[in-house]
Amino acid sequence: MSSRSELPDAGRHLGELAELHALGALESLERAQVETHVATCASCARALSIAEAAVAALDDIYVPQLEPPERLRSRIAASAQAAVPPALRRAPRPNFYATAAALLLAAGIGGGALVEHSEEIRQASHDSAVLATIATSHFNHVAFIAREASAPVSKVLYARDGAWFYVVIDSATCNCRVIVRSAAGDERDLGMPEVRGSTATLFTRDFPRPTLLKLVDASGRVISGAALPYPAN
Amino acid sequence: MYERLGSDQREDDQMVADFLAGKSSGLESVYQAYGKPLYSAARSVLGNDDDAQDCVHDALVRIWQRAGSYRPERGSLRSYLLVSVRNEALTRKRNAARRFTIEERAARAEQSKYEIEMNDPIEEACLRRALAALPVDQRTALELAYFGQLTHVQIAERLGVPLGTAKSRIAMALRKLNAAMIDNRANAS
Numbered sequence: 001m002s003s004r005s006e007l008p009d010a011g012r013h014l015g016e017l018a019e020l021h022a023l024g025a026l027e028s029l030e031r032a033q034v035e036t037h038v039a040t041c042a043s044c045a046r047a048l049s050i051a052e053a054a055v056a057a058l059d060d061i062y063v064p065q066l067e068p069p070e071r072l073r074s075r076i077a078a079s080a081q082a083a084v085p086p087a088l089r090r091a092p093r094p095n096f097y098a099t100a101a102a103l104l105l106a107a108g109i110g111g112g113a114l115v116e117h118s119e120e121i122r123q124a125s126h127d128s129a130v131l132a133t134i135a136t137s138h139f140n141h142v143a144f145i146a147r148e149a150s151a152p153v154s155k156v157l158y159a160r161d162g163a164w165f166y167v168v169i170d171s172a173t174c175n176c177r178v179i180v181r182s183a184a185g186d187e188r189d190l191g192m193p194e195v196r197g198s199t200a201t202l203f204t205r206d207f208p209r210p211t212l213l214k215l216v217d218a219s220g221r222v223i224s225g226a227a228l229p230y231p232a233n
Numbered sequence: 234m235y236e237r238l239g240s241d242q243r244e245d246d247q248m249v250a251d252f253l254a255g256k257s258s259g260l261e262s263v264y265q266a267y268g269k270p271l272y273s274a275a276r277s278v279l280g281n282d283d284d285a286q287d288c289v290h291d292a293l294v295r296i297w298q299r300a301g302s303y304r305p306e307r308g309s310l311r312s313y314l315l316v317s318v319r320n321e322a323l324t325r326k327r328n329a330a331r332r333f334t335i336e337e338r339a340a341r342a343e344q345s346k347y348e349i350e351m352n353d354p355i356e357e358a359c360l361r362r363a364l365a366a367l368p369v370d371q372r373t374a375l376e377l378a379y380f381g382q383l384t385h386v387q388i389a390e391r392l393g394v395p396l397g398t399a400k401s402r403i404a405m406a407l408r409k410l411n412a413a414m415i416d417n418r419a420n421a422s
Contacts, residue, residue, distance in 0.1 A: 015404075016400045016401060016403070016404035017400075018404075019403060019404035019407040019408065020378075020385050020400060020403060020404065021316075021320075022316050022407070023375075023378040023379055023403065023407065024316075024319050024320045024323040024378070024382065025378040025383065025384050025385045025388070025403060026384065026385065027327075027384055027386075028324050031320060035302075038307065042306075045304070045306070045307040045308075046307065046308070048307065048308070049307045049308025049309070049312065049313070050308070050411055051407060051411070052308055052309075052312040052313055052315070052316045053308060053309065053312045053411070054407050054408075054410050054411040054414065055312070055315070055316055055319070055379070055407070056309075056311060056312040056315045056316065057356065057360065057410075057411075057414055058360070058379055058410070059270060059273075059274050059315055059319070060270070060356070061356065061357050061360055061361075062379075062380070063270070063273050063274055063277045064273060064277065065269055065270065065273045066269070066272060066273045066276055067269060068268050068269060068271075068272035068273075068286070068289070069282065069286065071286065072268070072272060072286045072289060072290060073264065073268065075286070075290050076260065076261065076264045076268070076290060076293065076294070077261055079260070079290065079294045080257035080258075080260040080261050080297075081257055172324060172328075173324065173325055173328050175287060175291050191294075191298055192291065192294065192295055192298070194295070194299055195295065218287060218290075218291075
């Protein structure tokens with residue numbers, strides 16, 4: 001689209017995009033790219049923080065301060081207690097969006113906005129460790145089967161030896177959690193995927209050879225699932 | 234020069250450290266400290282309680298789970314969370330079926346922005362003066378972004394100006410507000 005703003009790249013600073021980002025005047029893809037840029041550019045991170053402080057000051061003045069319901073505190077507390085184990089905590093991966101695009105393209109299953117934007121974000125991002133893991137593996141991919149109409153289109157790429165898997169959800173707003181099940185029937189809640197642009201992704205090597213993945217919504221209802229078959233030894 | 238505004242100057246370093254370390258107590262402490270402004274920001278954008286709760290919960294937990302998405306050297310956690318929640322709320326609102334036209338939302342914003350009681354009357358007066366002192370074209374662009382919740386592309390279309398002009402007006406307006414707030418603090422100290 002010709003009206004899309006110019007996005008930062010390795011050789012250009014944010015400029016006005018810092019203020020636009022802080023005010024929420026950018027679309028989600030542009031925001032993701034701003035975040036990618038500030039992850040490696042101290043001067044732009046500082047410019048963004050100044051803009052954020054100004055917007056926070058506006059909020060302090062113009063946003064009516066309402067007491068949040070007790071139910072929200074309870075939800076936060078429950079999430080805090082159901083903390084993701086440290087091994088599963090994800091370091092910032094500003095480049096997963098590009099990784100997802102590249103891999104799904106390679107797998108021939110990319111679609112929609114993910115493919116549309118893959119080229120322009122490829123230059124701005126990389127996640128070498130994860131990309132190397134995936135790119136040097138033999139992997140399969142399967143689609144999640146929706147159980148509810150609200151389920152977003154989702155895929156999982158997974159190593160044929162079960163060493164890792166990578167969930168890609170074609171939605172930034174599904175607000176779902178990923179539940180993984182082993183062959184022995186053990187289940188673990190891996191938390192919410194990380195939103196990047198218009199997708200959400202989750203990569204882990206900490207749950208070997210999963211046999212089933214489920215996406216559950218905020219109420220705990222299973223909205224889609226994917227069985228992961230493995231080749232016979 | 235980098236300046237922190239308002240409550241940001243009193244941020245609890247231990248709370249921030251616990252939050253960044255992924256401690257349960259860190260998440261709960263941050264919510265205790267900032268839950269009210271975060272919920273209020275989401276509520277003001279989304280317009281209903283359930284959506285605002287979902288927005289705050291999901292954004293806050295996601296940031297807490299994603300170690301390193303925020304770094305203290307980039308600015309205050311409070312400002313970062315406020316902007317993150319506001320952006321999350323705007324994304325949800327833009328992705329949902331729009332219940333209000335642009336004109337209706339702008340009218341609501343126009344009505345509400347003068348009804349709000351402010352916590353710090355000195356800061357409020359300073360900010361109102363700074364807003365009033367802005368050139369009309371910059372103030373209009375800023376109001377459409379902040380109160381009208383429009384993207385810069387929508388603002389350019391609405392104002393009938395090139396995209397670059399809209400971006401410049403918005404950015405310049407916010408920079409002037411920030412400069413005014415910093416001057417106000419410097420004069421007060």
